[in-house]
Amino acid sequence: MENSTYNGITNKIRAFFAAKAKAVKNFFATLPQRIKNKFAGAKEILTQGNGKVSASMCIMGLGQLLYRQWGKGITYLLAQIAFLAYFIMKGAGDFIGFFTLGVKQGNAWYGIEGDNSVIMLLMGILSIIAIIFYVVIYISNIRDAYRIQCAADTLKQPVSFKKELSSLLDKNFHKTALALPIVGVCVFSILPIIFMILIAFTNYGGTVVPPALVDWVGFENFAKILTLGQFAPTFFKIFGWNILWAILSTFINYFAGLGLALLLNRKCVKGKTFWRLFPILAYAVPGFITLIAFKFMFSYGGPINQMITSAGGTAIGFLDIDAKWTARLIGLMVNAWLNIPSGMLLATGILSNVNTDLYEAARVDGASAWKQFVKITLPYVLFATMPVLISQFIANFNNFGIFYFLRGGLYMDGYFLASDTDLLINWLYNMSIDNNYYSIGAAISIIIFIVTSIISLAVYVMSPSYKQEETYQ
Amino acid sequence: MSKQTGKLKIKPKKLFGAALTYLIILAVCFIFLFPILWLVLASFSKTGSIYSFKGFFPTAYSFDSFVKLFTDTEMYNYPRWFGNTLFISLMSSLIGTALTILTAYCMSRFRFKSRKAMMKTTLVLGMFPSFMTMTAVYILMTQFNLINQQWGLIMIYSAGAPMGYLTQKGFFDTISVSIDEAARIDGASNFKIFVKITLPLAAPMIVYTLLSSFVWPWSDFILPKLLLKNKDLYTVAVGLMSLDNTEFSRFAAGSVFIAIPIIVFYFALSKFLINGLSAGAVKQ
Amino acid sequence: MANVSLKHIYKVYPNGAKAVNDFNMQIEDKEFIVFVGPSGCGKSTTLRMIAGLEEISAGELKIGDVVVNGMEPKDRDIAMVFQNYALYPHMTIYENIAFGLRMRKVPDVKRDKEGNPVPDKNGNEIPVMRKYNREELDRKVNEAAEILGITEYLKRKPKEMSGGQRQRVALGRAIVRQPKVMLLDEPLSNLDAKLRTQMRSEIVKLHNKLNTTFIYVTHDQVEAMTMGTRIVVMKDGYIQQIDTPKNLYMHPANKFVAGFIGTPQMNFFEGTLKKEGDIVRAEFAKSGAALRVPCALLQKVSPRYLGGDLPVCIGLRAEDISLEPEAVKNSGTTIKVRVSHLEELGTETLVYGDINLGYDGIGESDTKIIIKAAGFKDYKTGEIVEAALNFGAAHLFDCQTEESIMPQIPEYNYLDCSAENGTITFAGNKIKLPPAMECADGQGEMLIPVDAINFGGDIEAVAESCEDVNGKKLVLLNVNGNRLYALGDEKRTGSVKIGLDYKKLIVKTGGGQTDPMPLVNGLDGRFVSEKITENIDGKTKKVTRYYLEINGVKLEAPEAVYQKMFAATTGRKVYNSVYRYEWSPYDVALSDSGVEAQVVKVLDYGGEKFAQCSAGGATLYVKCEGAPQGTVHIAPDPSKVSVIERERNIKIV
Secondary structure, three states: OOHHHHHHHHHHHHHHHHHHHHHHHHHHHHHHHHHHHHHHHHHHHHHHOOOOHHHHHHHOOOOHOOOOOHHHHHHHHHHHHHHHHHHHHHHHHHHHHHHHHOOOOOEEOOOOOOOOOHHHHHHHHHHHHHHHHHHHHHHHHHHHHHHHHHHHHOOOOOOOOHHHHHHHOOOOOHHHHHHHHHHHHHHHHHHHHHHHHOOEEEEEEEOOOOOOOEEOOOOHHHHHHOOOOOOHHHHHHHHHHHHHHHHHHHHHHHHHHHHHHHHHHHHOOOHHHHHHHHHHHHEEEEEHHHHHHHHHHHHOOHHHHHHHHOOOOOOOOOOOOOHHHHHHHHHHHEEEHHHHHHHHHHHHHHHHHOOHHHHHHHOOOOOHHHHHHHHHHHHHHHHHHHHHHHHHHHHOOOOHHHEEEEEEOOOOOOOOOOOOOOHHHHHHHHHHOOOOOOHHHHHHHHHHHHHHHHHHHHHHHHHHHHHHHHHHH | HHHHHHHHHHHHHHHHHHOOOOOOHHHHHHHHHHHHHHHHHHHEEOOHHHHHOOOOOOOOOOOHHHHHHHHHOOOOOOHHHHHHHHHHHOOOOOHHHHHHHHHHHHHHHHHOOOHHHHHHHHHHHHHHHHHHHHHHHHHHHHHHHOOOOHHHHHHHHHHHHHHHHHHHHHHHHHHOOHHHHHHHOOOOOHHHHHHHHHHHHHHHHHHHHHHHHOOOOOOOOOOOOOOOHHHHHHHHHHHHOOOOEEEEEEEHHHHHHHHHHHHHHHHHHHHHHHHHHHOOOOOO | OOEEEEEEEEEEEEOOOEEEEEEEEEOOOOEEEEEEOOOOOOHHHHHHHHHOOOOOOEEEEEEEEEEOOOOOHHHEEEEOOOOOOOOOOOHHHHHHHHHHHHHEEEEEEOOOOOOOOOOOOOOOOOOEEEEEEHHHHHHHHHHHHHHHHHHHOOOOOOHOOOOHHHHHHHHHHHHHHOEEEEEEOOOOOOHHHHHHHHHHHHHHHHHHHOOOEEEEEOOOOOHHHHHHOEEEEEEEOEEEEOOHHHHHHHOOHHHHHHHOOOOOEEEEEEEEEEEEOEHHHHHHHHOEEEEEEEEEOOOOOOOOEOOOOOOOEEEEOOHHHOOOOHHHOOOOOEEEEEEEEEEEOOEEEEEEEHHHHHHHHHHHOOEEEEEEEEEEOOOOOOOOOEEEEEEHHHHEOOOOOOOOOEEEEOOOEEEEEEEEEEEEEEEEEEOOOOOOOOOOOOOEEEEEEEEHHHEEEEEEEEEEEEEEEEEEEEEEEEEEOEEEEEEOOOOEEEEEEEEEEHHHHHEEOOOEEOOOOOEEEEEEEEEEEEEEEEEEOOOEEEOOOHHHHHHEEEEOOHHHHHHHHHHHHOOOHHHHHHEEEEOOHEEEEEOOOOOOEEEEEEEEEEEEEEEEEEEEEEEEEEEOOOOOOOOOEEEOOOOHHHEEOOOOEEOOO
């Protein structure tokens, strides 16, 4: 039995890699063709576009105007003028500033207003985005001119500006509807990510904050974290604990949640909804309240220590500076208390979808309860929840709240601006928000991202959900 | 014959199993209930400090903490925090829901060129915990002058909401496409279909989205802590965190007060919540 | 209230898969057309293309006189009923029906508050578009509801109604706008069997009442047979047959249609046919049964299959097989059947059996037989019974191609003949062949297409019978005891004189054979445009002309041709594609200018002469006079061209 499972897994892995190898081979085999296809449109426009299309290449909208498409032509022309005005007045300077990050050091003493490197970096990014945006519009302008030429050449009515506008509420409604969400995500999710990634390659932070000039330093920050005396030991200590924490807490929460769901799902349990209310209650209380409450509970004056002292013992510093493993254990427990309920809810939902015929069949075949769990329940639940499990792993890896509340702000010997329970994310917070080590913090962020994404990608790729999906496709 | 004996044998075993099950369930329920019970009782304690408690529970009970919470506003202006939280949560919830619903609808109903790419991008972006970029957000907000601005928070919350569109998309996917097609043949544009057909059909999903995007700002502490430095702008979460160690029962009272709406919401929607969670899980 | 014309309609998906292939059909006003076929046959895709929910890859779709290819569904004036009703769940029935009206505007004139028209300065009424008002909505919705008998439910929500009522609402929503064409996509398949039968007749009644064109998609052949005035049977994206229910049943074009139409399914047996004088010996494979069938019953079967060597598929419906002792006694064509089981249906009994008497009754068998017998007859399992086959009603198919080998209109007449010195002897006639037909001396056969016989030659014949097939007349002729089919436009009886169109004949003698003259000339070329300055009414004007370019020669394309080519392509693809231009030999002529070609030889068919030329690898046939030689120029008539796009292999014009 064991052996066959093992063989099954190795076969699956082999099949998976064979399929991947084939996909990779296929990818490279078709690459030239696909590149050719990508540029086929451009080639067609360049070879077959007429003078009016060329006019649009020189001045946006000119071709459209020559074709008497007034609305479109004027819009493109205005866009061109607006961009040029921006670029000449501001964009060009911003763009150059992105690379220099400022040349003139400010000095309040002498009243010299210098360059603010951070703002220059930010404006530089914005100018690049503006340039990309302009290029996209420019290409759409050429395409549009060519489309009008096509229509004219085949005696079709070109799509009028008015029609194109009204299509924004019909055929192209998605463009209208998605515009705002996309802008929002770009500004508040993508821009910070780009900004953070770029900062990791500068020396911004510490003493180097405006008005001092910030510079590009390449991979220096990463080298510092991984090799330099100050950061490296702390990084590896925290990193090791972080991995251990993520695995342990995910494992505990997941299986405890599943166990609780199975327990409440038993036939003999009456009033399931009532019993389920208790975990939901715990789930509903905002996390920070629970965390602060637990901190109180384990504090010197807290109820637990009161009971210990009243029983004649001495108060225990559960979360003290030297309470390494007790603090870690309490962290795990509190985290479990917080997260088991959601795991239970999830498992309950999944379990209600399991085909009960399978259990009937298994019972008829004489499978024990444990066998049923291992052979039916577990594979099904694992399959259905694999994506959630991964996101839980990532959430736990980056669980900021637990130790921020329980043991926030502790700096220990042997650690640089951190304590032995801090996770990378807490260290990151300490460094960048509390102590201005921005570039190092950004570099840590990137490392965290790389680690978590590699782990989750690997787990996801190996997971049954992914493979099943492939067989369905 | 064998059936008979089998029944006789199993019965006591079954009974024992049931008893054990109930025992475990009771223990688990106690574990989950106890800290909350402790907090609730503490909020009714007569003396404010945790040191005056006997073991877990206060020695005397009264409504003092609640009264103080709303009247003694000089140091800790709870009513103000509460108002701030309510404003931020309501606005974020409204804007965020609108954006989420629009995104989910488009992803479910339109097949445009960059759709696959966008779905993958949101998946990758989801891997960056919103938290990790907080340094960058902090610096950006400083540059945009949005520190100490409630609208700054609202913008961040509502702009982040559409990233979690998958549950809503799953819901839209279940609405038959032929309804849309029937409406198209009836002469409705996509905008009209969205307004007159899809939105009314998605009413329960909209309520769910409204509430769940209300809860996040309502109970978040990281962003407000980061971006709101002015005491008058504090949300409840930041305010409660700033409470002195000695003010335990005030903390408890404030917590109870802010937790109640969410608890009510979760209880009301617990069934929906399970479905939503599992739907998202299977679809992804 | 419109006809629908589908010309060379294709649905090609980006991955190259073709869901619908060269769909051609002319749907007349007020017809009830049913598309039927197994799932995935393209019937729904075709319907959705007509509705505008699916883009048309190529071809021309007309509703009324308007080409609607790129038109939005709402502008096509069609209505559609969906399989899952697709009612708006949150609206009342009234609102559901009224929704389509609310989305539309009606032409009116500008009016003041009292409803009196407000004229413009010149006293003319100002046309405006306005929404339907309350009274109009009420009246129209109530009218529709009344027709469908759902007036009392107007205030309810769809979920409070049964499936049948919901489908009525869906119908109401469709008819309230009085569309030109009603499209119904499997509207009854979500209903239970009893309701389905009831709704079936109601939809037919509705069709009679509305007098609108209905196009109805179903996978259920019973629905198709009972409802359609004409039925389109589809499979794998291809039309199998378009015909009336009666013709589909009586004359299925291939084995698929034969098996698809009618319950229980038609019995198919493999066998061979061998002509032995006046009778044909029909042998059934695996059974050993051999029947002697009078030749007259298999008149239309092409003799190729009567040699006893080519396997044929013999199809017989259950109702054309009888177990009645009387019938068995009188029938000359009986077969032994081992009964395997019975299905008692009350009025009749379906007897399942096998004509392979050695068959064990278990497992797959291709010799199974289903017989319709009178109700409650006592047959025992395993019993061997004698069954009478009505061979006159048999359908015969080629085993490989599955095409019918006795189509309603046979392709060829097969006759024995002998040739000597350019003279051919057949059916007691001796005819000098035209010089173009060079056949070797000796015995052989000749194939005369049914349309190669014209009435007006000098061969004596007697018209024995005349059959009406789709407006054409199929005449059975007797020429000295040999039976020939001829296709004509008029009814003929008695003695007639016939002649032959030699171009279409095939004579196989002395080991060789003559080829019929190809009726299509194909040439590859491109499409180009040119701007030229022209002098019109004394003014110089720049105009664009469009040309078909073949081997460097430009032929000016008429508007009808280039507009169709533009319509079938996107972007400037029309200028970048290779096309195959096809003409009939009659539409090309030798002239001073045109495509250069070399004359290979001149084919003289008596009255007509054709020059066989070669041009850039292609062989062309051109009607000519005299005896052209050497290099010639060929000028096709651009207005009579057929255009095929090479890349997608789609016929455009």
